[in-house]
Amino acid sequence: MTIRDLTVRADTLAVTWTDMTTTDFPIIWLRDNCPSGLHPQTHERLLDLLSLEDAPVLSSAEFDGDEVHLSYEDGHISQLPSSLLSQHRPGQRAADPAAIEARLWRSEHSVARYPASPIMEDDTALETWMKVTAADGLSIVENLDDRTSAGVDVAERIDFLRKTNFGTTFEVINKPDPNNLAYTSVALPLHTDLPNQEVPPGYQFLHCLANEATGGGSLFADGFAMAEDLRTENPEAFELLCDVAIPFRFHDGDADILVYKPVITLGAAGDVIEIRYNAHLAGVFDMPADIMPAYYRAYRAYMSKTRDPKYRITLKLKAGEMVVFDNRRVLHGRDSFDPSTGFRHLHGCYVDRGEFASRLRLLSGRARATKAA
Ligand code: OGA
Ligand code: ZN
Numbered sequence: 327m328t329i330r331d332l333t334v335r336a337d338t339l340a341v342t343w344t345d346m347t348t349t350d351f352p353i354i355w356l357r358d359n360c361p362s363g364l365h366p367q368t369h370e371r372l373l374d375l376l377s378l379e380d381a382p383v384l385s386s387a388e389f390d391g392d393e394v395h396l397s398y399e400d401g402h403i404s405q406l407p408s409s410l411l412s413q414h415r416p417g418q419r420a421a422d423p424a425a426i427e428a429r430l431w432r433s434e435h436s437v438a439r440y441p442a443s444p445i446m447e448d449d450t451a452l453e454t455w456m457k458v459t460a461a462d463g464l465s466i467v468e469n470l471d472d473r474t475s476a477g478v479d480v481a482e483r484i485d486f487l488r489k490t491n492f493g494t495t496f497e498v499i500n501k502p503d504p505n506n507l508a509y510t511s512v513a514l515p516l517h518t519d520l521p522n523q524e525v526p527p528g529y530q531f532l533h534c535l536a537n538e539a540t541g542g543g544s545l546f547a548d549g550f551a552m553a554e555d556l557r558t559e560n561p562e563a564f565e566l567l568c569d570v571a572i573p574f575r576f577h578d579g580d581a582d583i584l585v586y587k588p589v590i591t592l593g594a595a596g597d598v599i600e601i602r603y604n605a606h607l608a609g610v611f612d613m614p615a616d617i618m619p620a621y622y623r624a625y626r627a628y629m630s631k632t633r634d635p636k637y638r639i640t641l642k643l644k645a646g647e648m649v650v651f652d653n654r655r656v657l658h659g660r661d662s663f664d665p666s667t668g669f670r671h672l673h674g675c676y677v678d679r680g681e682f683a684s685r686l687r688l689l690s691g692r693a694r695a696t697k698a699a
Contacts, residue, residue, distance in 0.1 A: 327412045332387040332394065339387055339396070341411055349415045356396060357382045359414075360404040423690035424683035426460040428655070430551040432637050437546075439466045442480055442648075452483055453689040456682065459529070463652040464546055470533060470646045474673050477533025477648045485681030488527045490520060491581040498532065498672035500665045505578040507606055511539075511665045516547050516632040516657035519676075521602035522574040522583045527676035530653040534643035538668030543642045543661040549601030550655050552631040553590050563624035568592055570621055573609030574602065584609065589628060600654045603628065632657060643672070654679065 331342040338350040363373025383399040389408065396404040413420050438458045444451035445467065459465040470476040478495055481487060487494050492506065501509040508514060520526045557564040571586040591600035613621055631637055643649065651658060653676065663670055 328391075329389050329394070329408055329411070332389055334384050334387050337381065339384060343412070349411070351411065351416065353382050353384050354378070354380065355416070356384070356404065356406070357398065357402070359406070359410060360396075360402070361406065361410075362404065422687070424460075424686040426457055426686075428463065428550055429461045430554060431462060431548045432551055433635060433639055435462070435548075435639055437464055437466050437639065437641070438462060439468055442467050442470045442476070445480055445483060449689055453686070456484065456686055456689070459650055460652070460682070460686070463548060463550070463656040465650050467648045467650060468646060470648055472535070472646065474535065477531050477673055478675050480648065481529075481531045481650075481675050481677050484529070484677050484685045486677070488676040488678045490523070490527060490676065491576070491583065495673060495675045498674055499670065500663075511541075511663050511670075513662040514659045515605060516545060516638070516659040517604040517606065518549070518602055518657055519604070519653050520576070521587070521604045522576045522585055522607050524585050525678075526600075526602060527653050528679035529650060529677045529682055530658070531648055531650050531675050531677070532643070532658075533648040533673045534645055535671040535673055536645050536669045537643050537671075539663040539665055539670045540667040541661045542663030542670045543640055544649065545638050545640050545659045545661070546649075546651065547632060547637040547639070547657045548655065549603065549657050550598045552628065552637050553598045553601060556628060556631065560624075560627055562620070563627045564590065566617070566621050566624040567628060570613050570617065572611055572613070572621075572625075574604065574607050575609040576607055589625070601657070602654075603632070603657060605629065652679070 327343045327345065329341055330344045330346070333340040333342070335350075338352050339356060340348050340350050342348045357378055358373070358375060360373070363371055365372050379400070384396055385399050386397045388395045392408050394404075394406045394408055394411065396406065398404070419425075440451070440455040445455050455465060455467070467477075467480055470480070478487070498508050500511045504510050518526060519530060553564065553567075556567070567589040568591070569588065571588050573584060573586050575582070575584040577583070587602055589601065589603055590598055591602075593599040611618065611621065649658070
């Protein structure tokens with residue numbers, strides 16, 4: 327949008343755009359965002375906000391196409407790119423290529439599949455796969471090489487891995503002395519991983535190297551869809567799951583990791599942005615007794631949704647396939663398997679949401695455009 331007119335008012339600069347809408351920019355904001363206050367290479371702000379008057383006064387404002395020229399009463403002169411104003415209007419978040427809206431799904435959903443080689447070789451394929459994975463919270467990468475690190479290589483196309491107390495990568499196999507139910511052959515009901523962490527890992531990658539045992543099918547459900555349906559059907563339960571922090575704890579010989587957090591976390595706009603749900607790692611509830619029965623009802627209402635076939639999709643991973651999902655949104659689980667009938671081996675790792683979003687912004691070319699501006 328280009329500028330049609332500028333009007334200096336007492337505390338604001340009124341910008342009228344060519345579509346005849348007007349935006350008011352407070353003068354302190356204009357002065358704070360003067361490009362002369364940024365380091366020329368890093369683009370970080372050097373200007374000390376407290377070195378300014380709290381109400382700087384504009385004496386004049388002019389524009390010529392791409393630039394706005396501002397003169398302040400104290401003698402300061404600013405040259406602001408018009409795009410700074412059109413992209414950062416007060417009251418409106420600037421467009422963000424990583425802000426991809428969640429497309430909620432239920433059992434009828436068919437999981438998007440992408441071959442590994444184009445993702446490894448081509449940035450456009452990487453971006454397409456990442457955008458769909460962000461929107462659905464779940465995808466499958468297929469035709470991976472038969473190498474333990476082939477899935478990690480795909481994850482590292484996004485960015486560095488998130489280390490946890492289970493290591494930087496982990497082997498999901500039936501182990502003789504397990505410290506985690508995943509490392510047994512028992513069924514894992516739908517859950518999110520590591521809810522006991524202050525910030526649970528973002529995207530999870532489970533690369534299937536072998537799945538020859540009887541059983542061992544995978545299940546997935548969209549935790550946001552289940553939360554939104556609960557909000558509609560039982561608002562009181564939804565609110566309790568948002569408001570009451572419950573303990574989640576993992577402990578073994580090397581770690582004792584405990585956090586109090588709610589099952590559902592909302593963003594500033596009231597949208598669901600995170601689910602923490604893991605019946606195995608939920609600690610001993612200790613909310614006041616007068617709300618405990620209602621909390622149990624709410625928790626059981628969400629738990630019932632995780633058992634309801636309406637939300638669940640099932641599949642059996644084959645060697646060379648990898649499921650990729652937002653662990654803070656999509657719940658995952660597996661059926662029990664019989665280790666005497668064959669070998670089952672998944673190789674896992676995580677990449678956090680922040681790194682995922684960073685790669686999406688870089689792929690969009692936005693950073694290059696901003697530097698050039
Ligand atoms: C896990 C897990 C699922 C599976 O490792 O966290 O849930 O299919 N594994 O074994
Ligand atoms: Zn898990």
